[in-house]
Amino acid sequence: DIQMTQSPSTLSASVGDRVTLTCRASQYISSWLAWYQQKPGKAPKLLIYKASTLESGVPSRFSGSGSGTEFTLTISSLQPDDFATYYCQQYNSYRTFGQGTKVEVK
Amino acid sequence: QVQLQQSGPGLAKPSQTLSLTCAISGDSVSSNTAAWTWIRQSPSRGLEWLGKTYYRSKWYTDYALSVKSRITISPDPSKNQFSLQLDSVTPEDTAVYYCVREASAARPFDYWGQGTLVTVSS
Numbered sequence: 001d002i003q004m005t006q007s008p009s010t011l012s013a014s015v016g017d018r019v020t021l022t023c024r025a026s027q028y029i030s031s032w033l034a035w036y037q038q039k040p041g042k043a044p045k046l047l048i049y050k051a052s053t054l055e056s057g058v059p060s061r062f063s064g065s066g067s068g069t070e071f072t073l074t075i076s077s078l079q080p081d082d083f084a085t086y087y088c089q090q091y092n093s094y095r096t097f098g099q100g101t102k103v104e105v106k
Numbered sequence: 107q108v109q110l111q112q113s114g115p116g117l118a119k120p121s122q123t124l125s126l127t128c129a130i131s132g133d134s135v136s137s138n139t140a141a142w143t144w145i146r147q148s149p150s151r152g153l154e155w156l157g158k159t160y161y162r163s164k165w166y167t168d169y170a171l172s173v174k175s176r177i178t179i180s181p182d183p184s185k186n187q188f189s190l191q192l193d194s195v196t197p198e199d200t201a202v203y204y205c206v207r208e209a210s211a212a213r214p215f216d217y218w219g220q221g222t223l224v225t226v227s228s
Contacts, residue, residue: 001171034214034215036215043204043218043219043220043221044153044215044218045218046214046215046216049212049213049214050212050213053213055216087153089153089214089215091208091214094155094168094170094171095143095155095214096155097152097153097154097155098152099152100152100153
C-alpha cells in the first residue's frame, strides 16, 4: 500500500494568514493526488484534484502543487470558514488518505 | 446535481454482516465514467477506502486488501443503487461509512453520502 503522511498534524493560524500544508507519498504517484476539507459531523469536500486542479466552486485562495512524492496545499489568506481538517488522498494505486492536518484558531 | 442517500442499520453484532445501501440520483450506477465507492472513517483508522464497483461494458469491483476477504460491493441497476456487505464484523469495524462517487479516473471523490455511523457491539 502507498502510505500518505501529512504535516503538521495541527496548525494554529489567524485569519488572513498564508498557510501551507504538506503531504508526502511513500512512493511515486505522479500527480494523482487530491485534497479535501472536512468539518465536524460532515463528509469531506473535494477541493483540489490532480495535484493542482481547483474543483468547481472552490475559492481561488486554495491552491495545490507538487508531483511525484511531495505535495502542498496553500491557503493564501485564511478565512473564518477555512478552520477545518484537511486530508490528502492518492489515487495512483488503490486509494489511500493521509491522517489529516487540523487548522485551528491561534 | 448528484445526490447519494444512504440507508441501513446503525448497529451490527460481532461476527454478523454489516449491510448498507446507497441510492443514486442525478447519475447512473451504470455510468461508463464514474465508479461507486464505499469509504469509512474512524478515530483509530482515519479515512479508509474499502472498495468500488464500476461499469465498463461489464461490471467490475476492486477491494482494499485489508477487507478483501470479507467485503462485497454490488450494483443494482434496476434501482440505481449499490450496496455494501461486510462479513464477520468486529468492534474494529465501528466507523462512519460513506458511499461516494468517483467521477472519473482523473477526478476522485466529488459527491458523498450523508454518512452512517455503524457500531459493532453485542
